[in-house]
Amino acid sequence: MEENMQYDDLGTLAQLNWFPGHMAKAKRIIVENLKLVDVVIELRDARIPNSSANPILKDLIGKKPHLIALNKIDLADNNINNKWEEYFTSMGKSVVKINSLDGKGIRQLVTVADELAKVKTAKFANKGVKPRNARVMIVGIPNVGKSSLINRLSGSASLKTADKPGVTRAKQWIKIKNNLDLLDTPGILWPKFEDPEVGLNLAFTGAISDEVYDIERAAEILLWRLKDDYAKNIKERYKIDEIPQTSEELFTLVGKKRGFLQKGGIVDTEKTAIAVLKDFRAGKLGKISLERP
Numbered sequence: 001m002e003e004n005m006q007y008d009d010l011g012t013l014a015q016l017n018w019f020p021g022h023m024a025k026a027k028r029i030i031v032e033n034l035k036l037v038d039v040v041i042e043l044r045d046a047r048i049p050n051s052s053a054n055p056i057l058k059d060l061i062g063k064k065p066h067l068i069a070l071n072k073i074d075l076a077d078n079n080i081n082n083k084w085e086e087y088f089t090s091m092g093k094s095v096v097k098i099n100s101l102d103g104k105g106i107r108q109l110v111t112v113a114d115e116l117a118k119v120k121t122a123k124f125a126n127k128g129v130k131p132r133n134a135r136v137m138i139v140g141i142p143n144v145g146k147s148s149l150i151n152r153l154s155g156s157a158s159l160k161t162a163d164k165p166g167v168t169r170a171k172q173w174i175k176i177k178n179n180l181d182l183l184d185t186p187g188i189l190w191p192k193f194e195d196p197e198v199g200l201n202l203a204f205t206g207a208i209s210d211e212v213y214d215i216e217r218a219a220e221i222l223l224w225r226l227k228d229d230y231a232k233n234i235k236e237r238y239k240i241d242e243i244p245q246t247s248e249e250l251f252t253l254v255g256k257k258r259g260f261l262q263k264g265g266i267v268d269t270e271k272t273a274i275a276v277l278k279d280f281r282a283g284k285l286g287k288i289s290l291e292r293p
């Protein structure tokens with residue numbers, strides 16, 4: 001495949017997952033829940049902080065305090081995680097790097113959320129009314145780690161129900177600090193899909209279902225892309241001495257090295273693709289960042 005290879009449908013296919021009906025419903029739910037909270041925690045995938053953003057979240061949130069949590073830092077390049085942190089900070093945004101599985105950064109996340117919530121709690125205090133706890137919600141695109149983070153935060157916390165007038169279902173709030181309650185259901189947002197490059201990043205990281213795009217092509221493109229900055233990782237993982245000249249040769253070689261051969265010695269491209277995507281997503285290819293600020 002050439003440098004400007006055909007990306008065509010991968011981006012479009014991502015859109016299939018989120019036809020307008022789904023998007024309208026997701027938006028409605030988020031808008032409803034946003035009314036109940038004081039602070040929004042937006043989860044992004046540290047490997048793709050740009051591609052894992054939602055295009056209209058900024059408009060939905062308005063002036064509400066908002067913080068970006070770069071999740072899955074364990075799978076991304078440490079140096080680049082730091083660069084993203086500097087970048088967002090330089091843009092005047094609150095940002096925290098976290099790992100929702102082992103809990104790294106979670107304490108800081110709560111501290112920052114608490115700080116941001118003070119704007120609201122201070123208002124109660126100024127009015128002389130008994131302050132209610134500040135309320136927080138988590139939003140993010142599919143598979144970014146929303147449930148994992150909620151589970152982590154609710155680990156030892158207590159669930160409590162708050163009846164809010166005008167809301168059909170009673171909302172469940174998880175007490176994460178004395179003065180901070182977390183909405184137990186996250187807001188699921190659709191990703192950006194106009195840009196084919198974004199579609200690919202979402203496919204690589206598993207944000208869109210493997211059913212809706214060509215996994216063989218995606219895996220081939222992924223390997224070809226990684227060979228620029230992460231050739232060493234590919235060579236080590238698949239015991240390859242030299243990166244071949246074309247993406248197709250590289251993909252086939254990986255299949256061969258993994259022993260995915262059909263009768264007649266032909267490489268099983270489906271098995272190869274599944275293995276490559278799995279390796280990447282599980283961190284078996286090392287800590288990899290697909291986007292830089």
Ligand SMILES: Nc1nc2c(ncn2[C@@H]2O[C@H](COP(=O)(O)OP(=O)(O)OP(=O)(O)O)[C@@H](O)[C@H]2O)c(=O)[nH]1
Binds near residue numbers: 071144146
């Ligand atoms: N390595 C790593 N994996 C993570 C982390 N956070 C979540 N995951 C994994 O990412 C996958 C998706 O996590 P979920 O918590 O289900 O993500 P979600 O955003 O709730 O997903 P949807 O329900 O599809 O919207 C799971 O396999 C998690 O184990 C993290 O910080 N590091």
